[in-house]
Every structure is written in structure tokens, then in C-alpha cells.
Amino acid sequence: MATYLIKRVFSVIPVMLVVAVIVFMMLRLTPGDPAAIIAGDAATSQDIAQIRDKLGLEEPLIAQFGIWIGNMLTGDFGDSFYYKRTVSSMIADRVGPTLALATFTIFLACIVAVPLGTIAAYKQGSWLDRTVMGMSVVGFSVPVFVIGYIMIYIFAVKLDWFPVQGYQPISDGIGGFIYRLIMPSMALSVIFIALIARMTRTSVLEVLNEDYIRTARAKGLAESKVMTRHALRNAAVPIVTVIGFAVAILIGGVVVTESVFVIPGLGTLTLDAIQGRDYPTVQALIMLFSVVYVLINLFIDVIYTILDPRIRY
Amino acid sequence: MAKISKSENSENVLEINDLTVRLPKGADRENAIMDVSITIGRGEIVCIVGESGSGKSVTAQTVMGLNPPDQLSPTAGSVHLNDESILGVSQDRLRQLRGERMAMIFQEPMTALNPVMTVGDQIEEMLEIHTTFSASERREKVLEVMEDVNLPDPKKMADSYPHQLSGGQRQRIMIAIALALEPGLLIADEPTTALDVTTQAQILDLIKDIQVRHGTAVMFITHDFGVVAEIADRVVVMRNGRVVEQGTVDHVLSKSKEPYTRMLISSVPSLTPPKREPIIKGDPILQTRALDKIYGSLGLFGKGRVVHAASQVELEVRRGETLGVVGESGSGKSTVARCIVRLVDPNGGEILIDGNNIAGLSQKGIRSFRKDVQIVFQDPYRSLNPRRTVGQSIVEGPMNFNVGKVEALERARELMRVVGLSPDALDRFPHQFSGGQRQRICIARALAMEPEILIADEAVSALDVSVQAQVLELLDQVRKDFDLAVLFITHDLRVAAQICDRIMVMKLGEVVEQGPTASVYADPQHEYTKLLLDAAPGRDVDFSGAASI
Structure with a gap:
């Protein structure tokens, strides 16, 4: 197990290197010159060249790449092209809201989807099962921004239950923090509820045919415990896999949700940075997302061994 | 072991009267079981025998209340457990009765236990549901029942997961769960069918022993008349959902007039091999020399697990001859077959098909030999x-x-x-x-x-006895008609006795004995062969008029 973990952690290095090359090249191959954007509409080509030089964009690509990687290894992610700040401090400022939103969303998705899927499996073929599955098809098909605007219209504009948009840091009071997170999390969690509920149902259904479920019933165990202790526990591996996927997809989804609900997180930061061709910021953000992604996968593989003693690495 | 005779005034633990259970619409018949009446007294073992589809499991599961309610519902008759009618009783009461008054063990100890829970916890769960014991009392009781079913080192084993135990140990755990609360009725649904003969003999002994000590009434479902002869006090024969006949074990096995019962019993292959002409002409079409197969590797640090699944296996089969490979699970008999068809690659030795060594051939080189085997x-x-x-x-x-x-x-x-x-x-x-x-x-x-060579890997093991006899006959017929060399792999000594010209006994990857079938059965040389023959259930009973091929 320890050997396996060490191997896995080291395997992160080549992955990150590939990500680094792709991000670096994609940014420089997409049209749009950051210097031109900074210089504004009235700038001359000398002005632009001067700015390019200042930003280090006149260096050969390979040198730029080398400098970037070298700096990253010392923990320096560079300075933003626009804000006179280090990229690290900008990310540190914005990571809170995103983390809060993502955690809240996944939490919400799990506590809704897992019981729903389990009950649907238990009552297979009933109206409840069909309703849950029907809703999950709808949940899959509607994009986050549509759900977001519909929810804003109903719950904020019409019913006035929640604020239209905005974010309040946890330091300004936990009540307001949660209150403002509810709507964006709900909007964002719909697709994951659909995904996780479906997987839970399928996985539990499969397990319900197993002999040990019959054994549990033959012991005189109550149905609720048969479902949780024996069925759900054995169905957990695929469910956890999907939750892991969900977290990964969530990183992408956050970008859209944050802009719909105007939350000052990493999503909006990414969007702004891409639009402004703020190379250092975009690069750092994508590297961060990738590391998170890889770590989630590793974490899930470790969870497997806890859930199922037969899995050993 | 002496059979417990049912004393005149013993009360009935289980009484099933005219029970009918309907099948869902669209099934091949209207009722799963019809007018079934069975009683089981204290300290009595009643075997329910029948082929697949006879309704024996449905009967058992109806008693336990484990049938899916919307698919199999009782429509007539009654079931009494200790004089309490349990057919229409509430789910709560039924749950209470399960475990406390009646318990069930199943065929596949591999799948009947929850793979992600320690076996100790699974036994303890029974106590948790039905008793008010404290955690430490429960733990104590768990170790006690584990000892009761003769599991070695209960303290350590309680923390094991099912996959870490052998099939026999898992079935003992199932029995420990079932008997933790000393229920009056134990229902055993083919509990030894998936086990090796030697393990089967041990589990049968254990069930008998516990039943004698606790006076448990046992409903024992099986398709195997050898097991019936071994364990039953009374026998109920079922067919297509109806009871064909019931009576004492002696009556049913040797004096029955019922044609169906007679047919079932005569389908049981005899342990005495029929006379077969030895095949001596011609060169062997299939030969292995010093065949070796090792699974797993020691790994980087030499800590990996290695199984020597076949070691130095030497065999030969001529055209028109059947060689039986007999052994228990893990003996390497299937590995040998898989090596010969090159589904797995051997680690060493030679496999000669008509004189050509195919052991070292590449997957491409092997292709032209594929159709031969x-x-x-x-x-x-x-x-x-x-x-x-x-x-x-x-x-x-x-x-x-x-x-x-x-x-x-x-x-x-x-x-x-x-x-x-x-x-x-x-x-x-x-x-x-x-x-x-x-x-x-x-x-x-x-x-x-x-093909030149036909390998039958447990080819009749999943079939009912009457069907098994027919398929065996077919296999022997095609061997003759097509002049095939047959490698017949089985764990069943009765089947092997009937179809094989020669027998090879394997244990833990090694061939321990090889010889003409008649002489191996009449005069086994190796201790292990003797053990296997001794463990064959019902070895002392002559299933008179047994079918010979």
C-alpha cells in the first residue's frame, strides 16, 4: 500500500508536465495578444512591443517555458499581467468562495441523491422509482445556466426567498454565508443529483440480487438496515467513483455558476484571466485544477480499499 | 453415527399443511408448489429431494417468508412453527422469528456472506438484532459459537473477511450465524453442494452433530441422494411443485415403488466402475511431460503469493480413450486443462498434440492446433x-x-x-x-x-442427476463415434467411475495417483485417494439398479 501510494504520487509529475506544455502552448497559439489588450485601442505598435518586452513575451517560447517551470518549482507562479499582484495572492483571495461552493454542492448532491437512488432501487418499478428516474433525465438535460436563471426568477425575483446573486464570506457570519450559497449550490447540484442518483440506483439494484442480502433478511434484520448496512455498503464503489467524477466536473461547472450568480471565486477569476489573455494567471489556475483532479483520483483509489477489503494494491 | 429416531410423543417443530404458492402470470405453470404437506419433529432431519424446478427451495423460502411477496404468494394451506401460524403473520413478527426460532443456510457460502463485513461482525449482527446483550457479551458469544462449529482460532478469524476463508470455513460461519440463537428449526438449502467432497463430509458431520446436541429440527434440501443417504431421517421427494412421496430414508432409498423416485435413484452414478475394455492400441494423441504452471509472482520484494497450480504433470490420452482428472478445488485439474488448450501459458514442460509440442508456441503458432482441442x-x-x-x-x-x-x-x-x-x-x-x-x-x-481431443471441464456438474446421466451417455457415445481422446475433469467420483477408462488423482497441483479406473477404485494406493473415496457421500449405500453406461 505504501509503495503504491509513493508510486502514485510520483506519477503525478509526468502528468503535470504534459498539462504544463499543453496549457502553455494553447495560450500562445490562441489569437489575441495580451500586450495589445493592455495597451488599449489607441496604442501604437511601438507601445505594444515595449509592453511585450516588459512582460517577457519577446523571449523565445522555449525560454519562456523554462523560466515559468523554473519559477514554479520555487513556488513562484509569477505576476498577473494586469493587477500588480502575484498570481498566488490572487488565487488565495478567490479560492474561498469556490471551495465553499464546491463543497456545499457535492454535500447537497450526496445527501439528496444517495437516499433517492437507494429508495428508487428498493421500490423498483414503483411510481416513486419512475419519478426519481424521470427527474434525473431532466436534471441531466438542462444546462446549469438555464437552471440558475430559472431559479433566480422563481426564488429570488418572484418569491423573494433568496438574494438574486452575490457572495458573503464566512467571516461575516455563517448564516449569511450559507443563505447566499444555497441557490447557487442547488443550481449546480442538479446535474450531480441526477448522475449520482442514477448510479446509486443501478448499483444498489445489482447488489439487491446478491445472496448476502437474502442472508441478512434471513437473520431477521429490518429492511432499513438491510439497505444501508448490507446493500449500500456493497454498492459504494461505483457510487464513490461517480462522486469523484462529479467533483472533477464540478471544477468546470463552477466557472459558469459563479458568473451566473456573480460569486467572486476561481471561476470568475479564470474567465476574466482568459478573456484578458492573462497568461500567468490562466496557467497557474489550470495547473491548480489539474493537481486537484489528480489528487481526487488518488484519494478515491485509496477510499476503495477502505470500502472493499478485497481491493488491495 | 446413530440416527435419532423420532420418539412417539415428540412435538412437531414445523408443520406445513396443503401449502400452495402461486407463480406470477406467464410462468410455465400456475403454482410453484401445490398441496405440499411436510412435518418436521424436534431432533429430526428431513431431506427434501428434487431436481431443479421441483419447488423445494420455494417451500423453504415460504417458511422463512423470504419469497418476493409480489411474485410468489401463498394462496392456500398453512405453515405452523411451534404451533404458531406464520403464514399471515406481520413482517415484524416474522423478522423476530427469523434467527430466534428458525434460521437458514444457503448453497453458496462464497456469496451468502457480505464481502465487506468481517465474519465476526456478521455473526454478531444476529445477536444485535435479537438480544439485548452488551457489546462485550456479544463478542464473547460470537467466539463461543465459532468454537461450537469447530473453527480454528476464533479470536483471529472473527476479524477476517469472507474472501480470506476457505469454502468450508465460510459455510461454518454461516452455520454459526444460523445457530447463534439456537433456533428450533434449521433450514439448509443445498448447503454442501458447492463444497469439495472432503469438506462436504465435514460439514454434514457438523450439521448432524449440532442437531443431536441441540435437538434442532432440520429441513435439508438437496438434489444429491448420496447426501440423503448420509444424513436423512425422513425423505420428501418433490417434482414439479408437488410432493411425490415421503417416508423414512430406508423406505425411500430401497423400497420405494414410486416410478419417479426409482428413476432419480437409478440415475445416481454408481461408485463401482463398469467393466471397460482397456485402450492400448495406437500412440497417445495428447501427452504432457513435466507440465508446470505457477500463478502469481514473488514481486519486487519477494513478498508476492505464488501458487504452484500444476507441477510436473505427466499424462497421456489415446484416441477413443477417456482419462479422468479427479481432484478437489485448488487441485490444479482445471489449470491442466487450460494449459492444454493454451488458455493459460504453462511455465514449463511439454504439451504434445499428436507429437507436436505446443507448449512454447506463440499465440499465432498455436492457431492451427486450436481446432484439434x-x-x-x-x-x-x-x-x-x-x-x-x-x-x-x-x-x-x-x-x-x-x-x-x-x-x-x-x-x-x-x-x-x-x-x-x-x-x-x-x-x-x-x-x-x-x-x-x-x-x-x-x-x-x-x-x-x-477435434481430435475433447476436454470436458466439470461438464455435467451443474446438471440434475437424470439429465446428467443422459449427457454422460452422449459424451461416451461421441467418444466412440468420433474416436475422440477425452480428458474428463471432475470433482465427482461417481461420475468419474462411470465414464473414465483411466483415472488421474490430483492434489495441490501434483498427480498423486494414476491408473485404470477399476483398480484405482478397488484398491486405491495413495492416502488422498482413499480419503476422497471415503468422503463420497452415501458410499455404503448401493443405489440398486444404478444406471451404468
């Missing part, structure tokens, strides 16, 4: 692709070897006749056939390749 597997339900017609399955092999479709189909029709099926059935799908018919199709599929 064909294999029929144990489970006909899973060895045919459910989405293809049987015709497609049969012609696929020959067509891979450039036989034209028309010709291949013509041969398939011919082979369907050979295996006793209608050639018109080629358009049908596997699920439209019974288990025995499917195994016939598997044999036809193998024959379509015009």
Missing part, C-alpha cells in the same frame, strides 16, 4: 453467448477456419441430430433451452471443429 465448460448457462442463436455459435468456429457458411450450417444441422436435438432449433437462442439441452449444444459446438 475443444473444451466443454461447466456452466452451460454462461458458456453460450445469450445474444447469438445457437446456430451462430456452432458455425462460428468452423467459419474462422475457412469453412464456408453453407457447409458449416449443414454440419451444424447434422451435429444437432448427433447430440439429440432438432436441427430446426438452430435459429433459437440459448435461453430457450434447458440446462441439459444447452450442454448438448456446447458439445455440438465443440464437435463442429472436428
